[in-house]
Amino acid sequence: SQQGEEDPQALSIQEGENATMNCSYKTSINNLQWYRQNSGRGLVHLILIRSNEREKHSGRLRVTLDTSKKSSSLLITASRAADTASYFCATDGTGANNLFFGTGTRLTVIP
């Protein structure tokens, strides 16, 4: 399987703390994408980082990419209860024309 793997599988933090999730993958990529999924809903795109980029920011989100280690991290700063969701990384490989998703990190932010 070409799926990525997120680490940790589950994370529980207090509101206001930072949350870091990691993603490892196996193949060469065009880009890596992070998505959020609230319970019972579809996936919502958060950030896309291209293979030639090392860091990207969007509001309270910071994503890093290390292609030499085939890994990425998502940092959510000053977390809020509304950030409670599952977070998935997905890789757009240079081969097949589709995304490969990891198994996700379940984040719980305690008010």
Add this chain to the structure above:
Amino acid sequence: NAGVTQTPKFQVLKTGQSMTLQCAQDMNHEYMSWYRQDPGMGLRLIHYSVGAGITDQGEVPNGYNVSRSTTEDFPLRLLSAAPSQTSVYFCASRGSDRRLQPQHFGDGTRLSIL
């Protein structure tokens, strides 16, 4: 702007029945795809299409058919439902530049096969 619309939201079938999951997008996206999501498995690609009249298999295509007669619609057909097809199904679309454009997902169809 509706984005990606999936119907129905919930469905219960008996083993052996057939049905079609509908997916429509209003963003004029060429690329559309179907995923299934199972606990602990992430999303797995079933079928995808890069444009009207063109479809291809993904990671788990067995037991499913697709067609793409228009840019807007990409229905997924279960030919003879099996309990192993109990899952949540997501349709997604994106623009033509895969290097830069993320996928847009519908809210899913929750399917139970008895």
